[in-house]
Amino acid sequence: MTVDLSKIDLIVDTYLIPFGLKLMAAAAIWVAGGFVIRGVIAGVNRAMAAKAVDPTMIRYLDSFLRVALRIGLLLAMLGVLGVETTSFAALLAAAGVAIGAAWAGLLANFAAGVFLVILRPFKVGDAVMAAGVSGIVKEIGLFGCTIETGDGVRVTVGNNKIFSDSIFNYSVNPTRRVDLSCQLAHGVDVARAMEALRAAITAVPNVVTEPKPVVEILSFNVNGTLLAVRPSCANEHYWQVYFDGNKKIAEVALRENWPVPEQHSVVRQVSP
Missing domain, CATH: 3.30.70.100 (Alpha-Beta Plaits)
Known part of the structure; x- marks a missing residue:
């Protein structure tokens, strides 16, 4: 049985070499894009720190930029490999809708957390009463805030519950x-x-x-x-x-x- 080398050369020249080149290009884009993303995020963080932006806001933007830029980098890699990115983007959007429906509570807490950072009814270190919990604010997170009560108990309260209730800030006024x-x-x-x-x-x-x-x-x-x-x-x-x-x-x-x-x-x- 003889092997037709011309067909093998044709397959290699037509499919394997172009795909290998695309794969190498995609890998190069992934590596280079990773360096670019890290540089962009580090620059944005330095700029916000220089402007004395609230640390919680910095963490929010850092997380958002990392996810958004990684998704953009992934779409660019798929485009180089010849994958139809429009259908992938539609699939990603559909997945986002499904996840949003399943995680409605978490997303509501996330949205409320964004408003807490923007409107700033309190900051870390303030003495507050929020959602019926009274104490010192230790952390303002993406989905909840950590409050340490006077009897030494740390309580984590969902941001949506805090934002939808009355907030008493005892540290705003001097007395x-x-x-x-x-x-x-x-x-x-x-x-x-x-x-x-x-x-x-x-x-x-x-x-x-x-x-x-x-x-x-x-x-x-x-x-x-x-x-x-x-x-x-x-x-x-x-x-x-x-x-x-x-x-x-x-x-x-x-x-x-x-x-x-x-x-x-x-x-x-x-x-x-």
């Missing part, structure tokens, strides 16, 4: 009001009590002088007069002022010898 109260018994001189409490609460460490501490009548109840005692401080001193303020109120009550608040009832006997 925060501390709401305390003091229940006076019947018969206590209210004006004198207010003056004593105002002087005592002003002396609490880290209470600011502006805005001035407020001591006013909040309401009247069956036990007597209820006073509102409201000093202000920086957010990081909130609980120290809260506890020290209550101690000062107790000290003033003991020093002034105020009676224990109690309900007073009047009983009248009506003759038939």
Whole structure:
């Protein structure tokens, strides 16, 4: 049995050599494109860092650029190999729609994360209450935020849940009001009590002088007069002022010898 070398040469010249050249060109594009992508991303990151862009935004753009440029590089390789990229792009779009339907919740969290970074209702290090969780923001991620609560628990909350709920940021303003109260018994001189409490609460460490501490009548109840005692401080001193303020109120009550608040009832006997 003889082998027709001319046919083999024809197959090699017609198919194998052109395909090998295309394969080498595609490999070269992949390697060179990888270097270009890394250079572009590094340059963009340096530019954003120089402009003091939020680190979370840098991570978002970094991830987006890596995926987008890799997809573009893959399409370029397929074009060199002779693959019809239009049908591949349509297949990729269909896959994207299917994945989006399956991962609707994750995509909603991702979209909400983008808005959190753009609108910046809070940043890493802020004291917030978001989606019912109160604490210090440790990380703003692609799909969720990590908040460390006051009792030392790290909670990860989905970005969509945060963005769709009310967000309380305690670190935006320089001071925060501390709401305390003091229940006076019947018969206590209210004006004198207010003056004593105002002087005592002003002396609490880290209470600011502006805005001035407020001591006013909040309401009247069956036990007597209820006073509102409201000093202000920086957010990081909130609980120290809260506890020290209550101690000062107790000290003033003991020093002034105020009676224990109690309900007073009047009983009248009506003759038939």
